[in-house]
Amino acid sequence: METILNPEYELWQGLCCRASFDDTLIAQRVAGILERVQKGGDGALREITREIDGTAPADFKVSGEEIEAACRKVSQELKSAIAQAAANIRKFHEAQRTLDVEVETMPGIVCRRRQMPISRVGLYIPGGSAPLFSTLLMLAIPAGIAGCREIVLCTPCSPQGEVSPAILYAASVCGVSDIYKLGGAQAIAAMAYGTESVPKVHKIFGPGNRYVTKAKQMVSATGTAIDMPAGPSEVMVLADNTANPVFVAADFLSQAEHGPDSQAILVCDNRQFAERTFAEINRQLALLPRENIASKALEHSRIIVFEEGRQKQIEFANSYAAEHLIVSLADPWEAASQITAAGSVFIGNYSPESAGDYASGTNHTLPTMGLATAFSGIGLDSFMHSITYQELTPRGLESIGTTIVTMAEAEGLEAHAAAVKCRLAQ
Amino acid sequence: METILNPEYELWQGLCCRASFDDTLIAQRVAGILERVQKGGDGALREITREIDGTAPADFKVSGEEIEAACRKVSQELKSAIAQAAANIRKFHEAQRTLDVEVETMPGIVCRRRQMPISRVGLYIPGGSAPLFSTLLMLAIPAGIAGCREIVLCTPCSPQGEVSPAILYAASVCGVSDIYKLGGAQAIAAMAYGTESVPKVHKIFGPGNRYVTKAKQMVSATGTAIDMPAGPSEVMVLADNTANPVFVAADFLSQAEHGPDSQAILVCDNRQFAERTFAEINRQLALLPRENIASKALEHSRIIVFEEGRQKQIEFANSYAAEHLIVSLADPWEAASQITAAGSVFIGNYSPESAGDYASGTNHTLPTMGLATAFSGIGLDSFMHSITYQELTPRGLESIGTTIVTMAEAEGLEAHAAAVKCRLAQ
Numbered sequence: 001m002e003t004i005l006n007p008e009y010e011l012w013q014g015l016c017c018r019a020s021f022d023d024t025l026i027a028q029r030v031a032g033i034l035e036r037v038q039k040g041g042d043g044a045l046r047e048i049t050r051e052i053d054g055t056a057p058a059d060f061k062v063s064g065e066e067i068e069a070a071c072r073k074v075s076q077e078l079k080s081a082i083a084q085a086a087a088n089i090r091k092f093h094e095a096q097r098t099l100d101v102e103v104e105t106m107p108g109i110v111c112r113r114r115q116m117p118i119s120r121v122g123l124y125i126p127g128g129s130a131p132l133f134s135t136l137l138m139l140a141i142p143a144g145i146a147g148c149r150e151i152v153l154c155t156p157c158s159p160q161g162e163v164s165p166a167i168l169y170a171a172s173v174c175g176v177s178d179i180y181k182l183g184g185a186q187a188i189a190a191m192a193y194g195t196e197s198v199p200k201v202h203k204i205f206g207p208g209n210r211y212v213t214k215a216k217q218m219v220s221a222t223g224t225a226i227d228m229p230a231g232p233s234e235v236m237v238l239a240d241n242t243a244n245p246v247f248v249a250a251d252f253l254s255q256a257e258h259g260p261d262s263q264a265i266l267v268c269d270n271r272q273f274a275e276r277t278f279a280e281i282n283r284q285l286a287l288l289p290r291e292n293i294a295s296k297a298l299e300h301s302r303i304i305v306f307e308e309g310r311q312k313q314i315e316f317a318n319s320y321a322a323e324h325l326i327v328s329l330a331d332p333w334e335a336a337s338q339i340t341a342a343g344s345v346f347i348g349n350y351s352p353e354s355a356g357d358y359a360s361g362t363n364h365t366l367p368t369m370g371l372a373t374a375f376s377g378i379g380l381d382s383f384m385h386s387i388t389y390q391e392l393t394p395r396g397l398e399s400i401g402t403t404i405v406t407m408a409e410a411e412g413l414e415a416h417a418a419a420v421k422c423r424l425a426q
Numbered sequence: 427m428e429t430i431l432n433p434e435y436e437l438w439q440g441l442c443c444r445a446s447f448d449d450t451l452i453a454q455r456v457a458g459i460l461e462r463v464q465k466g467g468d469g470a471l472r473e474i475t476r477e478i479d480g481t482a483p484a485d486f487k488v489s490g491e492e493i494e495a496a497c498r499k500v501s502q503e504l505k506s507a508i509a510q511a512a513a514n515i516r517k518f519h520e521a522q523r524t525l526d527v528e529v530e531t532m533p534g535i536v537c538r539r540r541q542m543p544i545s546r547v548g549l550y551i552p553g554g555s556a557p558l559f560s561t562l563l564m565l566a567i568p569a570g571i572a573g574c575r576e577i578v579l580c581t582p583c584s585p586q587g588e589v590s591p592a593i594l595y596a597a598s599v600c601g602v603s604d605i606y607k608l609g610g611a612q613a614i615a616a617m618a619y620g621t622e623s624v625p626k627v628h629k630i631f632g633p634g635n636r637y638v639t640k641a642k643q644m645v646s647a648t649g650t651a652i653d654m655p656a657g658p659s660e661v662m663v664l665a666d667n668t669a670n671p672v673f674v675a676a677d678f679l680s681q682a683e684h685g686p687d688s689q690a691i692l693v694c695d696n697r698q699f700a701e702r703t704f705a706e707i708n709r710q711l712a713l714l715p716r717e718n719i720a721s722k723a724l725e726h727s728r729i730i731v732f733e734e735g736r737q738k739q740i741e742f743a744n745s746y747a748a749e750h751l752i753v754s755l756a757d758p759w760e761a762a763s764q765i766t767a768a769g770s771v772f773i774g775n776y777s778p779e780s781a782g783d784y785a786s787g788t789n790h791t792l793p794t795m796g797l798a799t800a801f802s803g804i805g806l807d808s809f810m811h812s813i814t815y816q817e818l819t820p821r822g823l824e825s826i827g828t829t830i831v832t833m834a835e836a837e838g839l840e841a842h843a844a845a846v847k848c849r850l851a852q
Binding site: 077078080081082084085087088091092095096098101102103105106109111113116118119131132133134166202203217220221223224225229244246247250251253254256257258284287288289290294332333336339340341342343344345346347348349350351352353354355356357358359360361362363369370371372373374375376377379381385386387388389390391392393394396397400402403404406407408410411412413414415416417418419420422423426 | 503504506507508510511513514517518521522524527528529531532535537539542543544545557558559560592628629643646647649650651655670672673676677679680682683684710713714715716720758759762765766767768769770771772773774775776777778779780781782783784785786787788789795796797798799800801802803805807811812813814815816817818819820822823826828829830832833834836837838839840841842843844845846848849852
C-alpha cells in the first residue's frame with residue numbers, strides 16, 4: 001500500500017484509475033453460453049451446469065418445502081437481524097415514491113408522466129463463499145414496493161442441490177417464491193431469453209463474478225435492461241484530525257475483505273494521520289479471517305495526503321467518484337454537500353460502510369469504477385419506468401398547430417405536418 | 427402492408443418482433459474508429475472525417491460568429507415556433523423536479539437521497555437529410571434545467587463546413603455554445619474519451635445512424651453512460667369506430683416517413699375500419715414528398731384486427747410496447763390506464779404523434795424495439811443521478827449494531843462486523 005504526498009493534478013487521472021482486465025476470453029465463453037441457452041432452453045442449462053459444476057440439480061425450481069425447511073435452519077438471532085434491516089430498507093425505499101407529474105402546458109394541452117412497475121424483473125444472487133442474502137433484501141424489497149408483478153430469483157446451489165438457507169429465508173421475507181437453482185452466465189441467459197422453466201424478464205439486477213457481469217453486459221446489448229455495469233467494490237475515506245485511525249483502518253479493511261480486486265483509498269490532510277492509520281491497518285489486518293484476500297486488495301489500495309487540506313480532498317473525491325465515500329471530517333455535511341459524484345456517502349465517525357451495507361436503510365447496490373459520475377445506486381425507481389401521455393383538445397391542437405407544421409416542414413417531414421393539417425381541416 | 431385477422435396468442439411474439447440486422451461489420455468498423463480516436467485525439471478525428479466525408483472542417487469548434495450568422499438565417503416564423511415548443515418542453519420538464527428524500531429509519535439513523543446534475547453531458551444531433559433541431563430542444567432543455575455544468579453538442583457539417591442554421595439557433599435558445607462540427611462514430615468517440623478540443627463527458631444522448639448507435643453501445647460498455655439503446659422509430663394506433671381513418675392514416679404515414687426501417691401498426695376492432703384506413707393510407711401516401719421512404723416502411727407495417735375488441739387490443743399493445751402509442755378509442759383514458767409498456771401515449775383523436783414530436787411538451791426521445799417494458803423516455807431525471815447519505819449517531823449505531831454484526835458474520839465478512847465493534851467499544 002502506497003502513500004502519496006500532495007499529488008499534482010496531472011497525476012490524478014492515474015490515481016483515480018481502476019484496474020482493468022482483458023476479458024476477451026470471458027466474452028467468448030459467455031457468448032457461447034448465451035447462444036446455447038437461447039437455442040436449447042432447459043436442456044442447455046442442464047448441460048452447461050453439468051460441464052461447469054460436475055452436477056446439475058434435478059429440478060431448477062426451488063420447492064415450497066425446500067423454502068420452509070431452509071427457514072427452520074436460520075437462527076432466531078439472524079431472523080431478528082434480517083427483520084430489522086428489512087424494516088429500515090423498506091422505510092427508506094417507500095419514501096422514494098414519486099407523484100405523477102401533470103401539467104397543462106397550454107390551454108387544451110395536458111401532459112403527464114407516470115411511473116409504473118417493470119412487470120417482470122430478475123434478481124441474481126451469488127452463492128459460494130459469501131451467501132449475499134443482504135443483497136437480496138436490497139433488491140427484492142424495492143421490487144416489491146414498486147409492484148413488480150413477477151420477481152424471479154436465480155442463485156447457485158451446492159453440489160448437493162442446496163441453496164443457502166439465509167438466502168431462501170430472506171427471499172421468503174421479501175415475498176419472493178419464484179426461485180431457481182442456477183448460477184453463472186447461464187442464469188443470466190435463462191432470465192434474459194426465458195426457458196421452459198425460467199420466465200423471461202425485462203430487467204436483471206444483482207452482482208456476480210466476471211462471467212455474470214459479462215453476461216449481463218452482453219444481454220443488455222440485445223434488449224434486456226440491467227441495473228448497471230458492475231466492477232470491483234471500493235471505498236474512499238476523507239479524514240482529518242477529527243477522525244479516528246482505528247475506525248478508518250476498520251473501514252478500510254471491511255472494504256478490502258470483499259475481494260482481492262477491491263480498492264480502498266484514504267485521503268487525509270496530514271502525514272501523521274496517514275502514518276497512524278497505516279500502522280493501525282496492519283495491526284487489524286493480522287486479526288482477520290480473510291486476511292489473505294484483504295492483503296491482496298491492499299496492494300492496490302492507497303493513502304493520499306493533501307497537506308493543503310479540505311478543498312483538495314473534496315476535489316479529489318469528486319474525481320474518483322467512489323462507490324462508498326466515508327466523510328470523517330469536521331463539519332462533515334458541509335463537505336458532503338460539495339460532493340457531486342459518489343454512490344453512497346457515510347457521514348461522520350459513527351457511520352461505517354457496514355451500516356449501509358446491511359441495515360441503515362440505504363441501498364448497497366451502487367455504481368463502481370467511477371460510474372457514480374453519471375449513475376445512481378439502486379432505488380425504488382430502478383424497478384419502475386415512466387410513460388408520458390398527452391391529450392390535446394381540438395382547441396389545444398389549433399393553438400399549437402402552426403408551431404408543429406412550421407417545425408415539421410423545416411425538418412423536411414411533410415407527413416408530420418399533414419397529420420396536424422388534416423385534423424384542423426375538419 | 428399485411429392485414430391480420432384475430433391472430434392467436436402463439437402468433438403475437440412474431441407480430442411484436444422488430445427487424446434485426448447483422449451489425450458485425452458495423453461493429454468492426456466502429457471499434458476501429460473508437461480506438462483511433464482514443465489514441466490519436468484530434469488528429470485521428472480529422473483523418474477519419476476526411477476518409478469518410480472527403481473533407482474535414484478547419485476547426486471543429488463552432489465559433490460565436492458562426493452561431494450569430496446562423497441565427498440571422500432562421501425565419502421569424504421558425505423562431506416563433508421554436509420559442510413556443512421550447513416553452514412547453516421547459517414547463518413539462520421543470521415540473522419533473524423531485525424533492526430530496528430524508529427518512530429517520532430509526533432514532534439516530536438518518537438516510538437521504540438527493541438528485542444532482544450529471545456534470546458533463548454530450549448531445550449528438552444528426553445532420554443530413556433532416557436536421558433534427560427538435561431533438562436538440564428535447565435534450566438541451568432538460569439538461570439545462572437539471573443544471574449540467576457542461577453541455578457539449580456534436581453535429582455534422584456540410585462539405586462547406588456549415589452546420590444547419592436551425593440547429594445552431596435551437597442550441598443558442600437552449601444556452602448551448604460548446605458545439606463541434608463532428609458526426610458519426612468519431613463524434614461519439616470524441617465525447618466518450620475526450621480529445622484536445624472536445625471535452626470528455628459522463629453521459630451521451632441523442633439519435634443517429636447505425637454507426638452512431640453502435641458507437642454509443644460500445645462506449646457504454648467501457649464506462650460512458652448513454653441515454654438508451656436505440657432502434658428504428660415506431661408507432662401503434664389503437665382504434666375503434668370512434669376513430670377517424672383519415673387521421674389514423676396520417677399518423678401512420680408520419681411514422682413511415684421517418685425512415686425505410688420505421689414501423690407502424692394499426693390495431694383495430696373491425697374489418698371495415700381496417701379497410702377504410704388501408705385505402706386512406708394509400709390515398710395519402712401518393713401525396714407525400716417522402717413517398718419513397720414511407721412506402722418502404724409500410725412494407726413491414728401491419729394492420730391487425732381483433733374482432734373480440736378492446737381488451738385484446740390493450741393486451742397486444744402491452745406485448746408490443748410501442749415507442750409511440752396513439753389511443754383513438756372511446757373512453758381513451760380508461761384504456762390508457764391499462765397500458766403498462768409504451769414510450770409516450772397520445773390520447774384521443776386530436777393528439778397526433780407529431781404534437782409530441784415537436785411541441786406539446788413531452789419528450790420525443792423514447793424507448794424503441796419493445797424496450798418500453800423496462801426503459802423510460804428521456805426526462806429531467808435522465809440528466810441527473812442520485813447520491814444517498816447516511817448519518818448515524820453513536821446511539822443510532824448502538825441500536826443497530828447487533829443487526830449489522832449478526833448479518834456480517836452470517837455472510838462471513840468479519841471485518842464488516844469489526845468496523846462496528848471497534849466503534850461500540852469506545
